[in-house]
Amino acid sequence: MKVTFKDVARLAGVSTQTVSRVTHNARNVSEKTRQRVQDAIRQLGYIPSKSAQLLGRNQSRTIGLVTLDLIHYGAAMQAAGIRRAAREKGYGLLLGVAEETTVESIHEALKDLMAQQIDAVIINIAITSEHAVSLTQQYPDLPIVFSDTEPAPELVTVMSDHCRGAAMAAQHLLANSRRRIFFVHGPLDSAAARLRREGWLQALAREGLKPVGECVANWSGGQAFRLTSQMLQKRDDGTVEVDGILCASDQMALGVLKALNTNNVNIPGEIAVSGFDDTPDSALYQPALTTIRQDFFRLGKLIVESLLALLNEQSNGNTPELITRMALTKNVEVSLVVRESTE
CATH class of the missing domain: 3.40.50.2300 (Response regulator)
Incomplete structure (x- = not known):
C-alpha cells in the first residue's frame, strides 16, 4: 500500500498542511515539529x-x-x-x-x-x-x-578508466620481465574490481599468459596480508611460483608489502608489486609503491x-x-x- 502524506501527518500528530510545509522546506515550522515529521517520513518510508x-x-x-x-x-x-x-x-x-x-x-x-x-x-x-x-x-x-x-x-x-589503468600496471610488470603474476583483487560484485581484473587478464592474454593465482582481499590491507602470507607458504612448498603481484588498491598493496617483508622476500628483486589509486602515502611505503593514479577531483x-x-x-x-x-x-x-x- 502506498504511503501518503496523510499517513505521515497521522503518525507525527500534525496537520497535513504541516507535513506539506516540511516537505517543501518552508521556514515557518519549529525545529521540534520538523524533526517529528521527518522521523515519521523515515519510519513510514514516505517519498515526497x-x-x-x-x-x-x-x-x-x-x-x-x-x-x-x-x-x-x-x-x-x-x-x-x-x-x-x-x-x-x-x-x-x-x-x-x-x-x-x-x-x-x-x-x-x-x-x-x-x-x-x-x-x-x-x-x-x-x-x-x-x-x-x-x-x-x-x-x-x-x-x-x-x-x-x-x-x-x-x-x-x-x-x-579502471580497465585501462589495470592493463597499464600489468604491461609495466611484463615489460620488466615478470611472467608469473599473482592477482590480489577487490570483491567482484564491484564493477571497479571486475574491470581492473579484466584489464590485467587482457594484458596477460596478449602475451599468451594467465595469472599463476589470485585472491579476493575485499579492499582490506589486513586481509591482503593474510592471503599473501598463505600464498608465500605455498610458494615455499614449490606449488606456486610468483615474480609479480598486481593489487587492485594501494591499501591491499600495503598488506602485500608487509607480508613480503615479513617473509624476507626481496622487493622488487624476487617479486615486484603494483597497486591502484596512488594514495598520498604510497610513495612512503617500503619500498615506494608503483601504482595507478586516479584523478578523484x-x-x-x-x-x-x-x-x-x-x-x-x-x-x-x-x-x-x-x-x-x-x-x-x-x-x-x-x-x-x-x-x-x-x-
Whole structure:
C-alpha cells in the first residue's frame, strides 16, 4: 500500500498542511515539529513527490551521495571530489551511508536522503546494471548517476578508466620481465574490481599468459596480508611460483608489502608489486609503491556535471525523455606512477 502524506501527518500528530510545509522546506515550522515529521517520513518510508516539491519551492540545491563507510581511500577521495565539485556549482552534499552492498540498503539510504529534500543523487555502491536500471524506474523523478556500475544504455555512469589503468600496471610488470603474476583483487560484485581484473587478464592474454593465482582481499590491507602470507607458504612448498603481484588498491598493496617483508622476500628483486589509486602515502611505503593514479577531483567534477545535466533536463520538463536523451558513459583517464616496488 502506498504511503501518503496523510499517513505521515497521522503518525507525527500534525496537520497535513504541516507535513506539506516540511516537505517543501518552508521556514515557518519549529525545529521540534520538523524533526517529528521527518522521523515519521523515515519510519513510514514516505517519498515526497519531487515534481510537487519543485512546484512548491525553489530547488534545495542539495545533492545526495549514497556510499558505503568511507574507511576505504577510494570511496573517501571520490566523496571529497564530489563535495568540492558540488560546492563549486553552488550545491550542498548530503551523505547516505548504506550498511551493506544490497539493493535494500540502497533503498533505505535513498529514502533517508529524499526525506531531506535532495534534488538528485549519486550512487557510489557496487550494484549490477540490472538493479541500477530498476532503481531509475522506481525513482523516475530523481536524477541518478552511478559510479560503481557497469555501463548500460539506460544509465548514466561515470568512472575512472579502471580497465585501462589495470592493463597499464600489468604491461609495466611484463615489460620488466615478470611472467608469473599473482592477482590480489577487490570483491567482484564491484564493477571497479571486475574491470581492473579484466584489464590485467587482457594484458596477460596478449602475451599468451594467465595469472599463476589470485585472491579476493575485499579492499582490506589486513586481509591482503593474510592471503599473501598463505600464498608465500605455498610458494615455499614449490606449488606456486610468483615474480609479480598486481593489487587492485594501494591499501591491499600495503598488506602485500608487509607480508613480503615479513617473509624476507626481496622487493622488487624476487617479486615486484603494483597497486591502484596512488594514495598520498604510497610513495612512503617500503619500498615506494608503483601504482595507478586516479584523478578523484576530475572524477568528482564529471560526476556532478553529469548529474546536474540530468537535473536540468527534468527542470525543463523533459522527464519522460530523461533516460533516452541523457544516458551516457564517461571514463576518466588514469596514469601509471612508477616507483621502487617494481624497478
